[in-house]
Amino acid sequence: MKMFRLYIGTTDGPTEIQRVTPEDPEVRSVVCLDGKAIALPISDDYDAFVRRPTGVVEALTGHAAYRVDISHPISGGYSWQLGIAVAHLLAGRRCLAGPEDKAGEALWLTGEVDHNLNIGAVDDVGLKLTRAMSMLKALIAEGVTVTVVVPDPSAAEARGTLAAAFADGDKAPRLVAADHLDDVLSAMGAPRRAKNLEVRGFALRSGRRALGGLALAATVFAVVLATAAAWPLGGQTGSSPAPGAPTDGPATNAETLAAAPTGAPPAIALIEFRAPAGSDCAAVNFNHAKPVIARHLIAPSPKAPSPKEGAARQAREVNPAGLCDLRHRIVNPGLAALTIAAIAARHDRSGGRFRTRSLIPGRTLDAGATLEFDARPPRDIAQPLVQRLVVLALPSTWPRARMRLGRAMASLGAATSKESWSRAIATMARGAIFIARSREIFRPPRVAARKTRQTLP
Numbered sequence: 346m347k348m349f350r351l352y353i354g355t356t357d358g359p360t361e362i363q364r365v366t367p368e369d370p371e372v373r374s375v376v377c378l379d380g381k382a383i384a385l386p387i388s389d390d391y392d393a394f395v396r397r398p399t400g401v402v403e404a405l406t407g408h409a410a411y412r413v414d415i416s417h418p419i420s421g422g423y424s425w426q427l428g429i430a431v432a433h434l435l436a437g438r439r440c441l442a443g444p445e446d447k448a449g450e451a452l453w454l455t456g457e458v459d460h461n462l463n464i465g466a467v468d469d470v471g472l473k474l475t476r477a478m479s480m481l482k483a484l485i486a487e488g489v490t491v492t493v494v495v496p497d498p499s500a501a502e503a504r505g506t507l508a509a510a511f512a513d514g515d516k517a518p519r520l521v522a523a524d525h526l527d528d529v530l531s532a533m534g535a536p537r538r539a540k541n542l543e544v545r546g547f548a549l550r551s552g553r554r555a556l557g558g559l560a561l562a563a564t565v566f567a568v569v570l571a572t573a574a575a576w577p578l579g580g581q582t583g584s585s586p587a588p589g590a591p592t593d594g595p596a597t598n599a600e601t602l603a604a605a606p607t608g609a610p611p612a613i614a615l616i617e618f619r620a621p622a623g624s625d626c627a628a629v630n631f632n633h634a635k636p637v638i639a640r641h642l643i644a645p646s647p648k649a650p651s652p653k654e655g656a657a658r659q660a661r662e663v664n665p666a667g668l669c670d671l672r673h674r675i676v677n678p679g680l681a682a683l684t685i686a687a688i689a690a691r692h693d694r695s696g697g698r699f700r701t702r703s704l705i706p707g708r709t710l711d712a713g714a715t716l717e718f719d720a721r722p723p724r725d726i727a728q729p730l731v732q733r734l735v736v737l738a739l740p741s742t743w744p745r746a747r748m749r750l751g752r753a754m755a756s757l758g759a760a761t762s763k764e765s766w767s768r769a770i771a772t773m774a775r776g777a778i779f780i781a782r783s784r785e786i787f788r789p790p791r792v793a794a795r796k797t798r799q800t801l802p
Contacts, residue, residue: 348440348448349533350489352480353419353428354455354473359480360417362428364443365436367627370409377414387419394426394458401458402433404719407670408627416444424467427456427494431529437631451484452533453477453518454494462526470499471506478510481518491518494529609679610779611710611738615641615661615720618670626669636669643783662786665722673718675736677710684739685710686750688757691732696763703758707747710738722787729788735770736781753778 352359368374374392376385395402396409403409411433419425431454435441442448455473457465474481474493484491495503500522511517521532618636620626628634641661663671677683687704710716722730737753739746753773760766774780 347450347534348442348446349435350442350448350451350484351428351432351435352451352453352477353415353425354453354470354477355417355419355422355424356469356472356476357420358417359453359473359477360415360419361444362432362441363414363416365432365441366412366414367408367631368410368412370626372410374411375413376419377412378418379416380414385415385418387421387425390423391429394429401430401460401462405430406433406437406631407629408631422467423457424455424473426458427464427526427529428452428454430458430462430526434530439632448489450490450492450533452492452494453481454529455499456494456496456523458526464496464523464525464528466496466498470495471502474503474506475510482510485516485518492521492532493518494521494523494532497522497524609677610740611683611685611736611781612676612678613643613736613781614674614676615643615785616672616674617641617663617668618672619667620669626667629669643781660784660786662788663722665726665787665789668721671720671722673720673734675710675716675718677712677714679740680712681740682712682742683710684708684742684746684750685716686737686754687734688754689732689734690757690760690763690766691730692763694729694731699760699762699766701758701760701766703754704734706754707750709742720785726787726789729786731784731786733766733782733784736779737773738779738781739777740779749776749778 351362353362363380373388374395375388376391377383378385391413392400392410394400395411397403402411413429413432431452432441453474455467455470457467459465481491481493493503493507500520503520503522507517507520521529523529523532617639618629619639620629621634621637624634629636675685675687684707685705686707688701689704690699690701692699704718705716718734722732735757737750739750753769756769756772757766760769770780770782
């Protein structure tokens with residue numbers, strides 16, 4: 346396996362990312378200097394860059410807290426974000442070289458990374474390269490393959506700086522002009538495994554630009570399937586994978602969903618990932634331990650349920666303790682594209698504090714394609730939490746289908762209680778729209794020991 350050294354370009358000179366260490370999710374992420382107990386000033390910005398809902402690292406790796414050690418201080422700015430993001434992915438694959446490791450390749454990077462994993466332009470790229478030039482030449486002299494990664498708008502500036510410093514072009518570092526994180530990883534020969542990325546605050550698994558971003562930390566969904574009479578379900582089972590379905594787990598993500606006839610409705614599953622006995626979620630997220638995976642295929646109903654039909658038979662209780670990851674997976678197992686929309690809601694056990702959030706206002710789900718929702722609950726639950734998902738679909742990709750689903754989504758988005766939510770679903774069930782809905786319940790861990798009263802003498 347190739348090992349990479351990573352260097353962040355700064356105006357004070359390059360700094361090497363020495364190691365990335367998973368920490369307890371309850372603590373804040375920190376950037377430290379050279380293995381010492383010295384937190385650098387960028388630590389607060391780094392914690393925000395890691396943790397959902399603001400950060401991207403947790404969405405990429407599934408873990409919420411890290412310590413990063415670097416060789417030289419970084420005083421401020423955000424041009425470190427690209428190097429940090431790549432370092433976490435390489436550390437998860439065990440190919441980030443530490444101070445004592447040998448590495449045949451080195452990356453020098455500068456760039457900001459937004460929620461959609463797009464790489465933003467930064468200032469002073471030429472100056473940063475100039476101050477790293479002696480290090481780059483020393484690495485090349487040692488036989489290390491060096492790649493310089495800059496945002497696409499800075500490519501001309503970087504190219505001119507390198508051309509002036511390296512008269513012999515064959516000995517110059519390779520230059521990669523990137524506008525997305527995937528461009529960097531593809532150039533390294535290590536394409537990113539599609540992970541949980543956000544669309545409008547929620548996480549999906551799909552294509553690069555349309556579905557990039559973060560997962561919403563406070564949102565988790567459940568799915569109960571039901572179909573309108575105008576759209577027969579066909580013969581779905583849970584025994585074989587859908588065409589093009591992804592494979593399970595932090596390393597693989599396969600789902601057992603059967604192929605179905607053209608025009609078949611989507612198939613939805615809930616997937617739990619937990620740490621094995623004697624291990625923890627950090628080990629699972631870094632592929633040092635194999636997760637315990639539980640799959641719950643959501644059985645479709647013969648018709649759209651009415652508000653009184655008791656979705657309780659489809660409700661599922663999930664224990665948040667020890668939960669490393671939780672996902673809902675939507676697969677189009679048919680042979681034709683579908684138009685998909687989705688909206689989520691959550692409330693407390695009594696129905697209070699009811700809130701809705703649009704997830705997918707309307708998009709095409711190609712045959713065999715998959716959408717994957719990050720469905721973990723908030724980290725600290727003081728009261729029981731009920732969270733719901735409604736998926737709408739039509740066997741058409743015409744603009745009119747999007748308009749129909751848009752109107753249906755608007756009626757759900759206007760709901761202010763679980764009763765008005767259910768009434769809106771019942772109204773839609775009378776039309777020829779596929780409706781999938783259900784709920785999950787999360788309860789806070791019970792207190793094992795209680796304080797007892799002490800009687801005064």
